[in-house]
Amino acid sequence: MLRETLWCLSAGVMFFSNPAAAQSPKPKTVLDGIYTDAQAKRGETAYNSNCAGCHGEDLTGRVMGPLRGDAFLNLWREDGLEYLFTHIKTRMPGNAPGSLPDATYLDVLAYILQVNTFPSGSAELTPGSVADIRFVGLGGPKPLSTNTLVRVAGCFAGSGARWTLTQATEPAKTHDAEKNTPEELKSAAAEPLGSQTFNLQNLEDLPPPFKAGDMLGHKVLAKGVLIRRPGNDSINVISIENLSPSCHP
Ligand code: HEC
Structure with missing residues (x-):
């Protein structure tokens, strides 16, 4: 809560003191x-x-x-x-x-x-x-639909029976699910966590040295195919990378 308030305050200050930001508060x-x-x-x-x-x-x-x-x-x-x-x-x-x-x-x-x-x-x-x-669609920005190639940041949790991404961000579209650019990693690391949860599927197919246990409790960036099911969204993971060893940035 405090963090959000601070963020709003500093965004507000930037908005008023930076003429460029004041002219284009949101993308076209x-x-x-x-x-x-x-x-x-x-x-x-x-x-x-x-x-x-x-x-x-x-x-x-x-x-x-x-x-x-x-x-x-x-x-x-x-x-x-x-x-x-x-x-x-x-x-x-x-x-x-x-x-x-x-x-x-x-x-x-x-x-x-x-x-x-x-x-x-x-x-x-x-x-x-x-x-x-x-x-965007006719009604404005909306969550992505099933089968979209996405990237999501969140906390790696669970156990061998079921790995999940908790406190996850809203899924965003990606055009390359195999790897991350340095800019993507940087912006994902800086992005605040969210409130979504996703099952992580396919982790057993990821190439070594990936070991799910090594990522427990880390903030990670997962990319793959978004599968929407009522109350039970998953990501068919294609790549997953560490952002930070702690999930409280
Ligand atoms: C000879 C047949 C043909 C003609 C003529 C043609 N297209 Fe296509 N179009 C295709 C095929 C095949 C695909 C699917 C493969 C792909 O997306 O590359 C496609 C896919 C598309 C897609 C992506 C659709 C989607 O949602 O997946 C768009 C957009 C598109 N065409 C626009 C155009 C436009 C604009 C023109 C005219 C300048 C045009 N096409 C002329 C055959 C054609």
């Missing part, structure tokens, strides 16, 4: 009107000539996956919009990857956002702006 998201109607209109034309053949004129996925609706949003939300942009730009159209100009890929992305009923605004989506925008 796809809900903030980040493309224009004119851009989406151009995108519709480009979509119909380059994408509709495989994804359908109504984006419901004629041959390939849908580009609208919950299943699509669940796959890409709680992440930078640039990951979706890069996926489209480097892999699509499926039969001629990377063949369109960047500006056209941005127009098509604007059109996909419009069809998914994200609001338009007064500025176009550009290569610069796409890098700073978070993709």
Whole structure:
């Protein structure tokens, strides 16, 4: 409690004394009107000539996956919009990857956002702006769904019968579950613990020198596939690393 109060106080001081922080208190998201109607209109034309053949004129996925609706949003939300942009730009159209100009890929992305009923605004989506925008669902940020590749920090607990992560943070998306960058380790070590609990599965398949017993009571960073079951969430662990030998940072 005291720690939280102190954190709020210092964040408040930073907020008022740092003009940059005062201007952008929270990151932009796809809900903030980040493309224009004119851009989406151009995108519709480009979509119909380059994408509709495989994804359908109504984006419901004629041959390939849908580009609208919950299943699509669940796959890409709680992440930078640039990951979706890069996926489209480097892999699509499926039969001629990377063949369109960047500006056209941005127009098509604007059109996909419009069809998914994200609001338009007064500025176009550009290569610069796409890098700073978070993709969230229509209702705003939400916990990740089952089968997402995640990273979670928490306290390693339990015994051979059942290993768990307690006081765990909200799962966040990761793009590399095999290893951690120095920045990831640093920010996970500094991140306050949370209140979630996860079963840890698959630990017996991790390569030596990993020994579960050696991690008891440590603050760790686990990465793997999030499995949601009512009241019993697990992580199918792909990698796990020590952050601190104590769980009270
Ligand atoms: C020749 C068929 C074909 C065309 C044309 C095509 N795609 Fe795809 N698309 C695919 C296939 C196959 C996949 C699944 C494999 C993958 O994601 O790389 C896919 C996947 C995607 C995905 C990821 C979907 C998801 O949620 O997993 C997006 C986004 C996408 N396409 C957008 C586009 C856009 C935008 C265009 C037009 C610029 C386009 N595609 C044109 C075949 C096509």
